[in-house]
Amino acid sequence: MRIFLVLLFLGLVWQKSTRRTAILTIIAFPLANETTDIFKASLRVLRPCVELPDVILRVEKLTSFGTASAHSANMAAVATVFWWTMGWRWGLPWAIIAFLTGISRVFVGVHYPTQVVFGWTCGIAIASAVIAVAEAIKKRRTPTAEPSVES
Numbered sequence: 307m308r309i310f311l312v313l314l315f316l317g318l319v320w321q322k323s324t325r326r327t328a329i330l331t332i333i334a335f336p337l338a339n340e341t342t343d344i345f346k347a348s349l350r351v352l353r354p355c356v357e358l359p360d361v362i363l364r365v366e367k368l369t370s371f372g373t374a375s376a377h378s379a380n381m382a383a384v385a386t387v388f389w390w391t392m393g394w395r396w397g398l399p400w401a402i403i404a405f406l407t408g409i410s411r412v413f414v415g416v417h418y419p420t421q422v423v424f425g426w427t428c429g430i431a432i433a434s435a436v437i438a439v440a441e442a443i444k445k446r447r448t449p450t451a452e453p454s455v456e457s
Contacts, residue, residue: 327391330440331384334433338383341428342374349373355415364414375417375425378408382429383436390437404429 318328353372355363381404389397408422417425 330436331387334383334387334436335380338379338429338432339376341432342376342379346371346373353416354418361415368416372417372421374428375411375422377411378422378425379429381407382426383433386430386433
């Protein structure tokens with residue numbers, strides 16, 4: 307799966323029409339992940355697999371805090387970048403992946419639904435900020451037509 311994602315990313319960078327999206331995604335993804343890690347370290351909300359004895363755990367037990375789902379945040383960041391930069395046809399598949407990723411985190415017993423929603427919120431917010439910064443940089447770098455002064 308990782309090889310496929312690397313090849314997809316390289317293909318997106320190779321094409322001029324998708325290069326900006328790929329670069330913004332590679333910036334937003336780790337920032338979303340780190341943001342959830344900061345929330346996990348500072349808010350310290352337990353995971354259902356740690357807190358509830360009856361949880362059906364479908365993966366290896368995680369003992370770290372589960373305040374915000376990093377998986378959900380990462381995929382929401384990718385979906386947001388694709389949706390804003392490439393339109394809904396590119397964004398919708400990633401939004402579906404983000405949604406299913408969040409649902410899977412609840413299904414396997416490692417996150418509460420609120421932690422998944424918090425993760426999605428983090429991902430969308432970070433991606434939105436990355437896009438806003440990129441737009442501001444683009445606007446500053448675009449030369450503006452100066453009024454001509456005629457004597």
